[in-house]
Amino acid sequence: MKEHDNLKQHILKHVSFTDDELDEFCQSFKLLKVKKRQFIVQPGFVARHRYYVVQGSFRAYVIGDEGQEHTVQFAVDDWWISDYNSYIFQQPASMFLMALEDSIILQIDYEAEQKLKQGRHVFESYFRILAENTAAYMARRVIINLTKTAEQRYAIFLEGYPDIVGKVPQYALASFLGMTTEYLSKLRKKRVFRKS
Amino acid sequence: MKEHDNLKQHILKHVSFTDDELDEFCQSFKLLKVKKRQFIVQPGFVARHRYYVVQGSFRAYVIGDEGQEHTVQFAVDDWWISDYNSYIFQQPASMFLMALEDSIILQIDYEAEQKLKQGRHVFESYFRILAENTAAYMARRVIINLTKTAEQRYAIFLEGYPDIVGKVPQYALASFLGMTTEYLSKLRKKRVFRKS
DNA sequence: AACCAGTTCAAGAAAAAAGGTTGAACCAGA
């Protein structure tokens, strides 16, 4: 059960669970291995799970009207991900959620999560904190996208998530930051960003 | 609608439909283009469709306990395919069903199929025949796998489906025939199989 | 009118992955 330890660490960063609570909580999670390029959420299907990435990386994206892919979210080790609009409301998803490499995840299904939340106050708190963090993060993203230039957006991302920049394909990052892959390529050549 | 003609031909090989029946039947099918390596069925998701391959090729496989891929079925032009355990019982799939090349397929969804079958006797017959053929084919496969040597299995397949052998990757064929890719590679070098 | 931030398009280069082959060593059953 060593994979569950990562999750336990993550939990303890945010709230205090007793050992028993940690175990009870973790029992609702199923370990899953997914291969590169495999989808764990697809448009049209309800996202039945929320995922904690033990190891690997994922990318959530939507397809625009002209067929362009827009990356909505990344997730790497120790991150949570799902199509929240689908998961929370149990409606058909609009996103693709795809593994960028062979990965190991822990998944909890919707019903189990409801049961946990109803069961104990601390469990409820943990999910509340997850949701608040996500909401706050999304709000920051919206603001950045509205107010910053492409170059600034890249700089901010680079500073905040240097590990991710190295891990995900550049076209995915470009579409996350709202610019073309060519332009990002050119940005990265600028002396400012050359880290040699 | 020329793609539907292939399907019509296929139908008429097995049963007699009037032109009206053919049209009514075909209206339940949606034309779909899928790109190489794209999945049309994935473990965890219910297979909501049955697929008729107009043009292209597919491979259905499962992942064994140690991560090995076992090819369960191929489908090329004019073949039907799905994860039948998932489709028929509308349960989450256990297979990957992936395009081996850019392909064109016709898909019918579960509900539409039920409606067709309830609607007319001849439609019911056609699906019955499809099912019987699949059952019989699977039975033959099981027997061959139990009673023949690797070399014989390859020989039998080569005779029965020479076109497929040329079309699918060798590792997929090896895993279909229940042998390692290395061994198949060695078998193919034997004079018996060299067709030069 | 020229400038800036950024896009589109096309061509190519570079890097990574997929697919296939080979040989050596091993193993289990007839």
Added chain:
DNA sequence: TCTGGTTCAACCTTTTTTCTTGAACTGGTT
């Protein structure tokens, strides 16, 4: 102790994916 096969590791070839570059263009500033 054969035979029919597997495993493992290395290696090669081909295909695909990803990134880069340059040139030409756009729309809104100055």
